[in-house]
Amino acid sequence: MRLLNLSDEQKQIVKIVKEFTDKEIKPYAAEWDEEERFPRPVFNKMSELGLSGLSCQEEYGGSYLDFLTKAMVFEELSKGCVAMAATLSVHTMVAYIIEKYANEEMKKKYLPRINSGEMLCSFALTEANAGSDAAALETRAESRNGGFVLNGNKIFITSAGEAELYFVMAKTDKSKGARGITSFLVEKGNPGLGFGKKEKKMGFNASITGELVLTDCVVPKDAVVGSVGEGFRYALETLDLGRVNIAAMAVGLAQAALDYALEYAKNRVQFGKPIASFQGVQFMLADMATEIEAGRGLTYNAARLMDNGAKAQEVTLAAAMAKRFTTDTAMKVTTDAVQILGGYGCMREYPVERYMRSAKILQIVEGTNQIQRIIVARQLLA
Amino acid sequence: MEIIVCIKQVPDTTEVKIDPVKGTLIREGVPSIVNPFDKNAVEAALQIKAAKGGKVTVISMGPPQAMDALRECVAMGADEAVLLSDRAFAGADTWATSYTLAKAIEKIGKYDIIFCGKQAIDGDTAQVGPGIAEHLGLPQVTYVQKIREVTDTGMIVERAIEGGYEVISVPLPAMIAVEKSINEPRFPTMMGTMKAHKKQIPIWGAADINASEDLVGMNGSPTQVKRVFAPERRGGGEILQAEDEAGVCVLLVEKLREAKIV
Numbered sequence: 001m002r003l004l005n006l007s008d009e010q011k012q013i014v015k016i017v018k019e020f021t022d023k024e025i026k027p028y029a030a031e032w033d034e035e036e037r038f039p040r041p042v043f044n045k046m047s048e049l050g051l052s053g054l055s056c057q058e059e060y061g062g063s064y065l066d067f068l069t070k071a072m073v074f075e076e077l078s079k080g081c082v083a084m085a086a087t088l089s090v091h092t093m094v095a096y097i098i099e100k101y102a103n104e105e106m107k108k109k110y111l112p113r114i115n116s117g118e119m120l121c122s123f124a125l126t127e128a129n130a131g132s133d134a135a136a137l138e139t140r141a142e143s144r145n146g147g148f149v150l151n152g153n154k155i156f157i158t159s160a161g162e163a164e165l166y167f168v169m170a171k172t173d174k175s176k177g178a179r180g181i182t183s184f185l186v187e188k189g190n191p192g193l194g195f196g197k198k199e200k201k202m203g204f205n206a207s208i209t210g211e212l213v214l215t216d217c218v219v220p221k222d223a224v225v226g227s228v229g230e231g232f233r234y235a236l237e238t239l240d241l242g243r244v245n246i247a248a249m250a251v252g253l254a255q256a257a258l259d260y261a262l263e264y265a266k267n268r269v270q271f272g273k274p275i276a277s278f279q280g281v282q283f284m285l286a287d288m289a290t291e292i293e294a295g296r297g298l299t300y301n302a303a304r305l306m307d308n309g310a311k312a313q314e315v316t317l318a319a320a321m322a323k324r325f326t327t328d329t330a331m332k333v334t335t336d337a338v339q340i341l342g343g344y345g346c347m348r349e350y351p352v353e354r355y356m357r358s359a360k361i362l363q364i365v366e367g368t369n370q371i372q373r374i375i376v377a378r379q380l381l382a
Numbered sequence: 383m384e385i386i387v388c389i390k391q392v393p394d395t396t397e398v399k400i401d402p403v404k405g406t407l408i409r410e411g412v413p414s415i416v417n418p419f420d421k422n423a424v425e426a427a428l429q430i431k432a433a434k435g436g437k438v439t440v441i442s443m444g445p446p447q448a449m450d451a452l453r454e455c456v457a458m459g460a461d462e463a464v465l466l467s468d469r470a471f472a473g474a475d476t477w478a479t480s481y482t483l484a485k486a487i488e489k490i491g492k493y494d495i496i497f498c499g500k501q502a503i504d505g506d507t508a509q510v511g512p513g514i515a516e517h518l519g520l521p522q523v524t525y526v527q528k529i530r531e532v533t534d535t536g537m538i539v540e541r542a543i544e545g546g547y548e549v550i551s552v553p554l555p556a557m558i559a560v561e562k563s564i565n566e567p568r569f570p571t572m573m574g575t576m577k578a579h580k581k582q583i584p585i586w587g588a589a590d591i592n593a594s595e596d597l598v599g600m601n602g603s604p605t606q607v608k609r610v611f612a613p614e615r616r617g618g619g620e621i622l623q624a625e626d627e628a629g630v631c632v633l634l635v636e637k638l639r640e641a642k643i644v
Contacts, residue, residue, distance in 0.1 A: 009575060012453070013572055013576075048568075049571050049572060050571045050573050058573070063572035063573045
């Protein structure tokens with residue numbers, strides 16, 4: 001559906017990303033999924049376009065986009081490969097937090113390389129016993145010889161082993177709970193940073209997921225991002241951003257599934273007519289389109305709130321609603337797309353089964369949809 | 383190196399539909415793009431600029447919305463852009479168009495290379511590039527598939543011909559029309575797009591380029607288009623089948639008699 005009040009610049013940027021996706025991403029997405037491979041050269045091309053730097057200002061080598069345009073960019077990329085979009089999302093979330101909270105020295109040291117794509121970023125929060133209850137993380141950071149020593153394991157980490165820079169949350173003060181968490185930047189190549197096994201997932205396979213093993217990992221004092229004890233607050237803020245990105249990805253993924261199913265339904269002939277002429281199929285298509293559009297509205301609104309400097313609480317609520325609704329919608333829409341394609345839909349030769357495998361993951365990442373409901377309910381009851 | 387690239391905004395389809403009544407192109411609902419061959423021309427210019435330094439200026443003659451096409455080229459990396467837009471330019475054929483572009487190039491003044499795409503995907507004439515060269519009295523090489531060498535005074539290029547290519551040495555300034563195979567045009571970048579939208583792109587009319595009103599647009603166009611039409615779809619042929627060749631001959635003669643050809 002046409003979106004009103006977009007600037008020519010916004011339209012042009014979305015058009016570029018669409019062309020790039022159609023040419024460089026979409027034709028290869030199935031292959032990357034099959035081979036469980038993150039195509040770094042394609043990420044580098046995305047960086048040349050300016051995608052790696054889309055959350056930072058020009059003075060740090062960024063190509064800053066407002067949140068609405070950013071959401072539309074993630075939507076377009078996800079029509080081609082949602083896993084690539086997810087890797088980019090994590091990368092830009094880390095860049096955002098560094099730009100917002102790190103000191104000037106750290107920004108100058110890292111941001112130009114992050115924004116050029118030379119350094120891929122990874123966000124390390126989750127642990128075996130700290131999933132939805134992220135504040136329960138057990139990785140420790142002890143102050144020693146003017147620096148810190150990190151010990152612990154992080155799991156389900158996007159781009160583990162692939163990224164050059166890791167945004168790691170660790171406890172600097174166990175007695176303070178969430179307020180005792182500090183975020184650190186750890187570079188790949190640090191002898192104390194190891195990588196465990198690369199996970200085999202049900203989908204999202206162009207995005208690498210793995211384990212970080214921090215063993216007496218020594219980092220200097222200036223590896224602390226922002227202030228000691230503020231790490232969890234940064235993480236939560238990052239997750240708000242991440243949720244809008246995820247919502248935009250879910251919209252793009254669902255749209256790709258609808259587009260495919262629609263074309264298929266128009267061409268697939270059974271009982272002497274295209275199956276799109278049957279009302280049962282029409283109703284499915286109509287619901288798919290309507291729910292995608294509703295999700296798009298929620299997502300763009302969350303992004304616009306951010307663009308207009310809305311209060312953190314308002315943003316958190318809008319992001320949670322958008323993430324929950326769009327990812328549940330993506331699950332439903334992709335499942336229905338497989339249904340419309342019938343037996344063909346189950347075959348890897350067609351993209352819809354891959355869309356369906358990806359949609360399930362979107363319901364879980366950046367806070368499960370149950371956690372999103374808790375966030376919404378908490379504000380309703382406050 | 384001062385490089386000028388001439389581009390055209392065209393409808394985004396290789397199958398342009400024609401209004402059967404008016405005999406004109408149906409443009410409604412068809413998104414506009416930079417003519418694909420012209421993007422190759424821009425890319426060729428940008429590559430030479432990267433290697434030798436200098437400036438790339440894109441120019442286009444068209445309605446005000448052709449500004450979008452120019453902005454896209456600026457987003458790819460072109461330094462300057464000029465839109466030639468004037469009611470007097472409307473209805474131009476390839477002769478009047480190439481005259482208008484040549485006058486604008488004369489106004490720009492400094493140039494070493496003029497790049498064009500080999501043809502536009504809507505008109506498919508491939509005449510505007512050569513026309514510009516003629517108006518300016520410049521040497522030209524068309525169908526260029528590779529640039530081998532560029533010096534301050536000349537270029538060595540490969541010109542595609544049927545079944546092979548010619549290697550041509552051309553002195554500068556010259557007009558070079560490029561093939562699709564010459565390169566892979568880069569994507570415009572986000573930063574470039576943002577810069578392009580902030581850029582003031584001048585619009586020049588007939589008076590600005592000292593073009594004679596009699597030589598531009600419809601007035602300056604010797605070509606009279608009598609009728610534009612989509613050829614009617616032809617049905618499939620009929621295959622005559624028989625036991626052997628002699629049998630087919632008999633059937634064929636019968637058919638020819640029926641058609642009163644023999």
